[in-house]
């Protein structure tokens with residue numbers, strides 16, 4: 183029977199990063215198994231915003247470390263391109279959130295994060311003339327070093343580098359089951375091509391987490407949710423590139439493409455999430471729920487009236503795996519010795535992925551550093567204990583910016 187020291191299941195940005203960091207640390211024979219193609223799930227459709235604006239200090243710290251990796255991605259990861267564009271990032275808030283924005287910025291600055299409170303006019307000045315309406319914006323923050331990347335490019339880059347370092351990446355290989363030995367420890371994975379013996383499995387199946395773990399008797403509280411994106415072409419008068427904007431008043435996020443005058447908008451209003459939930463991730467086939475794309479377009483035009491006459495180029499959807507506190511589950515699952523997981527990134531996992539792979543690899547290799555201890559925040563048992571991740575700061579509607 184074929185054997186591997188560590189099998190990573192799932193070829194999204196989290197699985198690819200985990201395989202890479204394991205290979206870098208010479209963890210033995212590392213095999214990544216992906217049921218379809220790399221970036222088949224959330225990582226294929228993400229809008230790719232990379233920012234540090236989190237209301238929880240641990241997430242802000244991980245995001246900051248990750249941002250630095252994105253800035254040096256090519257040197258750090260074998261010359262491959264993540265599509266990172268450090269075009270700058272603005273957070274816009276209304277009156278009820280001014281104090282929270284000030285507190286978040288005050289928390290971030292001593293961490294070394296390059297962020298400033300700025301006037302709403304500064305956001306106008308960074309955009310094409312007459313692009314933004316900031317009439318309802320009471321305060322703004324600016325991260326000049328943040329921006330966006332390409333989740334599919336990043337996933338492929340991480341996987342290619344992992345392969346160069348000795349990991350084997352096998353696509354079109356669904357894992358049908360994890361087999362346990364008589365003591366209940368991980369013994370093998372089952373695929374259509376046969377079994378592969380291993381003592382260590384890392385579950386990185388993203389929104390598939392709940393359905394995948396059923397056969398192990400585990401209940402992962404990860405709900406697959408459809409997330410929509412509208413793409414418009416900016417008219418010539420406002421064709422100039424604009425930075426990324428988190429609009430905490432209209433509850434949406436906006437970014438420009440670098441190579442064409444397109445603006446992408448996605449939803450950050452949690453009120454829709456229940457409505458857009460699927461029973462299983464396999465039910466996702468790119469479907470779009472009624473009315474939400476029109477709603478997104480109206481949000482866009484409220485913030486950017488110059489786009490009133492913009493033509494819609496495309497609407498599409500992707501899928502998130504969302505947990506009850508919108509934070510991932512990253513853990514060693516001691517009730518199935520040999521099983522680890524990094525799933526449920528709830529719509530914000532891309533920006534964290536270069537660091538998460540490093541942390542998961544350290545956890546597997548038995549490190550007990552502070553960096554690994556940080557992962558306790560994301561432990562599986564928090565749901566049973568009703569001890570969910572709670573940020574010390576919270577926006578009125580957007581709550582903890584995730």
Ligand SMILES: Cc1cc2nc3c(=O)[nH]c(=O)nc-3n(C[C@H](O)[C@H](O)[C@H](O)COP(=O)(O)OP(=O)(O)OC[C@H]3O[C@@H](n4cnc5c(N)ncnc54)[C@H](O)[C@@H]3O)c2cc1C
Pocket residue numbers: 191192193194195196197215216217218219220221222223224225226227228229230231232333355356357358386387388389390394409410411448499500501502524525526527528529530531532533534
């Ligand atoms: C529209 C949209 C916008 C987003 N915007 C942002 C953003 O701006 N910034 C940000 O940071 N994040 C964003 N995200 C979230 C981000 O894309 C995800 O958090 C991230 O991609 C999760 O990666 P993952 O590897 O955990 O999961 P996935 O990319 O879903 O990967 C899981 C993989 O596991 C595979 N798999 C499942 N079951 C099996 C099995 N049994 N055997 C083998 N393989 C299996 C799947 O095929 C899939 O490829 C967005 C997501 C969407 C959809």
